[in-house]
Amino acid sequence: MANLYLKHLIAALLSGIALILVGCQSLNNQPDESLYQQLGEREGIANVVEDLLYLIVDDERINQQFKGMDVAQFHRNLTDQLCELSGGPCTYTGRPMRELHSDMGITDTEFNALAENLILAMERNDIPTGAQNRLIKALVTMYPDIRNL
Ligand code: HEM
Incomplete structure (x- = not known):
């Protein structure tokens, strides 16, 4: 049970990090445009x-x-x-x-x-x-x- 909870927590954290990375990339794209x-x-x-x-x-x-x-x-x-x-x-x-x-x-x-x-x-x-x-x-x-x- 505790294991399952931990798995969900890790999955949530990872998708959060992925979202932040995608967000940073799209912010970066603007100044990078020539x-x-x-x-x-x-x-x-x-x-x-x-x-x-x-x-x-x-x-x-x-x-x-x-x-x-x-x-x-x-x-x-x-x-x-x-x-x-x-x-x-x-x-x-x-x-x-x-x-x-x-x-x-x-x-x-x-x-x-x-x-x-x-x-x-x-x-x-x-x-x-x-x-x-x-x-x-x-x-x-x-x-x-x-x-x-
Ligand atoms: C940052 C400012 C300027 C840039 C980038 C610039 C750029 C140019 C360029 C590329 C040409 C060549 C066009 C051609 O081959 O016919 C040119 C020609 C010319 N420019 Fe400028 N210019 C600037 C400022 C000025 C200013 C302030 C004036 C006058 C108020 C001026 C008057 C002229 C005139 C009369 C020509 C035609 C020359 C000829 O046909 O013999 N320019 N300019």
């Missing part, structure tokens, strides 16, 4: 970049800088760049950042305006806030090249 996946892979990134382009065109603080640019090329290259930067299977094949932006005289206000529009574009595409912050953090490494410092 930034690329959180952004919705290349298709999700392409949608964000499309919305970013609409926002740039409407933004008086920066739209002058973009006059006459090749919209399709910009869309493709920025999408590839963000895809690669976020750990996705893409390769950015455009010109280097410093070379591209060197004669634009980009100010801090303009840099921040673009970052703000990117955040708005991500909001419109329901990108989680944590992923938004991770992408912005990754872009900050390009700041000296874009500001030509």
Whole structure:
């Protein structure tokens, strides 16, 4: 009798431990998800970049800088760049950042305006806030090249 009770107790304990382990694993899965996946892979990134382009065109603080640019090329290259930067299977094949932006005289206000529009574009595409912050953090490494410092 006591033996049977002990058996049940052990079985209950083991299934409890199993449940805790499964719980921990599913909690862990979220932070482990790559930034690329959180952004919705290349298709999700392409949608964000499309919305970013609409926002740039409407933004008086920066739209002058973009006059006459090749919209399709910009869309493709920025999408590839963000895809690669976020750990996705893409390769950015455009010109280097410093070379591209060197004669634009980009100010801090303009840099921040673009970052703000990117955040708005991500909001419109329901990108989680944590992923938004991770992408912005990754872009900050390009700041000296874009500001030509
Ligand atoms: C983190 C910030 C930025 C990133 C990641 C970024 C990225 C890029 C990329 C990948 C391209 C190449 C697109 C192409 O091949 O056509 C590009 C081009 C360009 N960027 Fe940026 N950029 C940033 C900030 C800015 C800012 C703040 C401005 C101006 C306000 C700007 C203005 C331009 C313009 C006008 C072009 C087109 C250049 C050309 O066609 O010759 N960028 N940028």
